[in-house]
Amino acid sequence: MTTKMQAAVATRFRSPLAVTTVPVPAPGPGQVLVRVHACGVCHTDLHTVNGDWPVKPSLPRVPGHEAAGEVVEVGDLVREVAVGDRVGVPWLHSACGRCEQCLTGWETLCDKQTRTGYDVDGGFAEYVLADAAYVAHLPAAMDYLHAAPLMCAGLTVYKGMRMVDAAPGDWVVVSGIGGLGHLAVQYARAMGYQVVAVDIDDSKLDLAARLGASMTVNAKTTDPVSYLQRQLGGVHGALVTAVSPAAFSQAVGMMRPGGTVVLNGVPPGDFALNIYDIVMRAITMRGSIVGTRADLARALELAVQARIETVIHPAHLEDVNEVLDKMQKWPIPGRTVLEFGPR
Ligand code: NAD
Ligand code: ZN
Ligand code: ZN
Numbered sequence: 001m002t003t004k005m006q007a008a009v010a011t012r013f014r015s016p017l018a019v020t021t022v023p024v025p026a027p028g029p030g031q032v033l034v035r036v037h038a039c040g041v042c043h044t045d046l047h048t049v050n051g052d053w054p055v056k057p058s059l060p061r062v063p064g065h066e067a068a069g070e071v072v073e074v075g076d077l078v079r080e081v082a083v084g085d086r087v088g089v090p091w092l093h094s095a096c097g098r099c100e101q102c103l104t105g106w107e108t109l110c111d112k113q114t115r116t117g118y119d120v121d122g123g124f125a126e127y128v129l130a131d132a133a134y135v136a137h138l139p140a141a142m143d144y145l146h147a148a149p150l151m152c153a154g155l156t157v158y159k160g161m162r163m164v165d166a167a168p169g170d171w172v173v174v175s176g177i178g179g180l181g182h183l184a185v186q187y188a189r190a191m192g193y194q195v196v197a198v199d200i201d202d203s204k205l206d207l208a209a210r211l212g213a214s215m216t217v218n219a220k221t222t223d224p225v226s227y228l229q230r231q232l233g234g235v236h237g238a239l240v241t242a243v244s245p246a247a248f249s250q251a252v253g254m255m256r257p258g259g260t261v262v263l264n265g266v267p268p269g270d271f272a273l274n275i276y277d278i279v280m281r282a283i284t285m286r287g288s289i290v291g292t293r294a295d296l297a298r299a300l301e302l303a304v305q306a307r308i309e310t311v312i313h314p315a316h317l318e319d320v321n322e323v324l325d326k327m328q329k330w331p332i333p334g335r336t337v338l339e340f341g342p343r
Pocket of ligand 1: 334
């Protein structure tokens, strides 16, 4: 077993990651060591590296929470995972298992949780440590490259779409057709919704149309609020993954009376709401953060059954700074996935 590995390490906020050689970590009790074959690059990794959020990660930190790979070593007390298993390593690294949230199906809200690539080192590395109880088992039909983005992007929008609480046939907006959004369009279709895709980039909207959106709106050239009110009398729900506070206010304006807006995107900042409008039209707004292990198992299963297509762009660990730079204006739709060759 090799003792050194390549990893991309954040050492200062708003600075390039250092792609460097570090020791391979050893699994403690209850942990597994995963040889990473692929790791998606989520916009959250960019927020992490930029220190965008009020609660910042401690540095140095290896980002990456969409890892997929093979278990190569297991620590003491590990029973549910064996060497050779194909697993995914999601954002939720661990939770306490005992608090009210953990006991009521909301482990993602556990106060004592640790997060992969934020509180503990993540998948922008040749190997990553994971808690055996929190890894996902990959369906046999899925290769590592296409499975990786489902660990965060797929899981998050599967859960987010369920939180929209719409009925089959309802109109649902997906705002922001990036890594999350292109999967959200497909999960929404699989749940029986009619989808409107909103973005500010035509290439993203073309992809959304190919993946099943019935209607697309470029928010740069058309005001999506007046357009959707005119065309559809508003929509029943929206999932906002856009990295822009303006998109959140717009989503509220797109609602029919009684509609639900689910917030997935986490751009730093605030947005304004009109109290009268929310009350008189009885709009629901709710945040949604990734998903539980049970959600992840279902999201993976549904991806297989509904033939959900992860649109990926392979890149290498050495390209990670370029990938993060481009993410602000990434012209190619889908998810960039770091691919790790044979070692
Ligand atoms: P991404 O960069 O792949 O995609 C963002 C998309 O938003 C792009 O297609 C961009 O063109 C579009 N966009 C930008 N401004 C817009 C506007 N005004 N209107 C409509 N679309 C607009 O990012 P991603 O990886 O999909 O992540 C999206 C956001 O979701 C990030 O803030 C990320 O941190 C967050 N996120 C949240 C969770 C969660 O659990 N809540 C999980 C993962 C990611
Ligand atoms: Zn993510
Ligand atoms: Zn807990």
